[in-house]
Amino acid sequence: MSTLALRTDRWISGVSARAQAWPRLALVLLCLALFLPGFFVTPATDRDESRFSQATRQMVETGDYIHIRVGDEERNKKPVGIHWAQAASVHLLEATGLGTRRDIWAYRIPSLLGAILAVLATFQFGRVLVGRRAALLAGAMLAGCMVVMVEAHIAKTDAALLATITAAMGLFGAAYLQPGQFTARHAAAFWVILGIGVLLKGPIAPMVPLLAGITLVVSDRGAPWFRALRLHWGLPLMLLMVLPWMVAIGLATEGRFFTQAIGDDMLGKVGSGDEKHWGPPGFYLLSFLIAAFPAGFLVVLAATTAWAQRRQPVTRFLLAWIVPTWLVFEAVATKLPHYTMPTYPALMLLGAVWAMDPLRREPPRWLIRAMKGAVAGVAFGIGIVALAVPWFVTRHEPLGALLALPFAALLTWLVWREMSRAAWARAAVLGVVAAIPLYASIMQLTFPRIEALWIAPRLEAVLAREAPGLDPAQFGITSHAEPSTLFHIGGALRLLRRGEDAARFLAERPGRVVAVGNRALDDFNREAAAQGITPRLIGEVAGFNYTRGRPITLSLFKVTTP
Template sequence: MLDARRHATSQPSPPLRMSATRLDLRLDQMSGAAQRWPRLVLVLLCLALFLPGFFSIPATDRDESRFAQATRQMVETGDYVHIRVGEEERNKKPVGIHWAQAASVHLLEATGLADRSDIWAYRLPSLLGAILAVLATFQFGRGLVGRRAAMLGAAMLAGCMVLMVEAHIAKTDAALLASVTAAMGLFGLAYLRPGSFSARQAAAFWVILGLGVLLKGPIAPMVPLLTGLTLAITDRRRGGPWLHAPWLGALRLSWGLPLMLAIVLPWMIAIGIATEGRFFSQAIGGDMLGKVGSGDEKHWGPPGFYLLTFLVAAFPAGFLVLLALRQSWAERGQPAIRFLIAWVVPTWLVFEAVATKLPHYTLPTYPALMMLGAAWALDPLRTEPPRWLRWLARLAVAGVALGLAAVAVALPWFVTGHEPLGALLALPAALLLIWLTWREMGRAHWARAAAVAVVAALPIYVSVMQLTFPRIEAIWIAPRIEALLARAAPGLPSEKFGITGHAEPSTLFHVGGGLQLLRRGEDAAIFLTADAGRVVAVGDRAEADFRREAARLGLRLEEMGSVDGLNYTRGRRVTLRFYRVATP
């Protein structure tokens, strides 16, 4: 536990309270409500942050559509062991997120709220995972940094831009964060008070880790393993054993590890048999080791990438972490602070060492980082940061806020030549956030500055995620392909539709798993000859080859329409023309 000063409050003096502005009084009222109903306030905050765009953004490429399509095929075939996208096995990640998504789809279909063609039905586990991660940060953070700091840290985590984005995407990382945060919260209790850590809590720790393994393989147990090794080494006494880990007995390793394996092994054995071992060779040898040694799918970054991008990923309140680092390191002798640092440092270094880098990879360390920042901000005896660091924090907040506003305006303009009205709201929203946050920074009210930043980020997120991004029609090619087929060839089975020049997973999700992805224009012409009633979409780069081969085969073509737009995964424009064989 932190010493008693961590639980002291830093209320303003009476003269300051008497001269407070109306805004200050309203902020005090909001803070009081948050302390009275912390879980309700956190859930409402999460919904306000995460729901803009949740229902309106179409299926994105590429990971989200791959995960959603694999789950959809599970639902449609009843095969909950294999993971397939179209005809291709997807032997990369375990099955946990697909089971969660399938349960979400079945529940929503049973209640009539959605069906399997709605992408948001597959996003629901990510939304719930993000909310649970925030609640777990508060729940377990109380025993690490105190109730008020845990509340602030949880709110800071909710506001993180990287978590907001992950809550909108139907894949593993938000759900993984929930499992890691809960497991590490229980680990923290075992570390601080091993004598009072119950068998039930130990069982929960291992069950949660087992679920984490089913979500993303070794990442979930890696975090507590690295944390435990770090603590065992740093806690050893002079002249004592090389490793010192009294908390290990509290975790009941002797039966806890078999309990975790009992959750994981049934599916592992089933998928190993079903794929004749291909899942493990491809998931470990191809996916995991490929990311370690090289930049998978061009997602390469140098060591230090996560450090350089942290204030963007953790916007708007991540600046508190930057300001708190020096004091947190100086106070690493305190068990709670040492545990949080051990949670962050080794895991962070592992991800910095891995060649493949994406902003969300370090997300499992964010709850600890936010708690460190919140504990510093609420410490009445904190060491104030130097002037240059305070200005760096200010510039980071302003730079990211203005950058988001610029993207909201520039992206639609670049793609379509005009911007939605909602994009224009991003700039005043960014200026409001900067003014409110800088105002509290100038008073050294660091906790209030972070809380204000999170709340003030709401209109920016609404502007970008709800009013701008879904309205850039040119980048949403797959829904327009689906609409054209429904209009020009209603009832066409997906097996009778082929496409070349746009082999993106979102098209599979919108059109159906039977869609034929054709490599060349010649293949599209040959596809038309195989059966009556077939339709092909031909990209502009394959158009000449398609027409040449169609002429050679003697096909009389009927053009049905076209779809054009920007393939944002490749950064190039594409025009797709739809053809079928004309009836005599």
């Protein structure tokens, strides 16, 4: 072994020892290194993030914390919990002068905290299930998962939901393994956390422990842990947290919230691919090594051993956590990579247990080769995408795109080296650490710098320059009805369907401004002539609408007065 390799190994051993001495601090610092690049500089993304943040912003501005609206439309899809969390974040930042309601990152704070808390909960409760060292490894693996990193950057429900489910399932695991030591305080925490989860995303939070509980009852032919959960007062406690808002929103919307949230949103996702997010059964299995990159390979290597040890209580509990929930999401027609994320803490714990076991059964060579190929494929795939997307959209490469491939090569070399030694835990940790510069090259140095993707901030800049102080209600836009435009310019702006509508809107009142897409320009000009107005071009914003996959040019017009 070379001198450099020896020094590297000693440095890694030293860092590992410090992390084990201060595990929570180490995990928080790891999370911040993984999650903060790009957190503050990436503009509001379409569509879900901008919808959630705009709805929260309207709550903050109107003082109405019951209704959920985006612009003039009710958004009766998800409960209110994430909006309250985001509003609290905005109010706190404004009170301290650290941020404002115009900053999209202010609405991302609950997602960032949710991802960090999920990692800490994996360690905290994992200690009871699998021991301190394996729990620390599992927490680090979860922090590095690409899907968790992405969700930590997005102002919506899923990272916060992950924290509640991880904590609730950790408590459930304690009740399952040691029902005699599961106190009333533990039970109260379990039900309160589930109540928070219901306020975040409805039935998903209680679904996971419910499915796990049913699976355990069937497999164990009994439930000695059931009494420890204190259902007789725990369930009313959870309902007490949830029902006041449910009653309020039901009255305020005359029942529309439940009709649309359950009938249109939830059941719509079950039966068909909502908003074209369709995928075949097996989608999550096939995409797991991408979503769980870079350490997900440990879960695959551990799968056979985990199934063989399914009669052991800890492994049985973790499998009951994973399998039924996973199958439910595989059966649902609408599929997005983050849907199975509530199972990831259990998956990482299974992988960590196997990696830390000195008596483990080593995987076959073909599987090791396949996992090496998967790690390299995803790492270099990220690098190639980082190069291809800016070139496709703008024909030039930001600095980060040029760095992504070297960082991918470094990550692959480090992981392969440890895999060749059968140092599985070290391979996973080095993969996560090496993902920090790789993720940073994308999230900080590439994605936010592809100017063509960020249409709404540039529209806002043109309006600030050409029509300072314009009331958003006096601005209309056609051909680009994306929620990010509402967030950047204001929820009162008018979303217009056609070019003719833009011309009529402009003609109705002096001082108005419209943005017209290139496909609607001919209709706009024709109707403007019919209305007897002479629109004056005050600016253009050209970009790429990534939600529709096509370029667009928006022309901004005012009326020339005599």
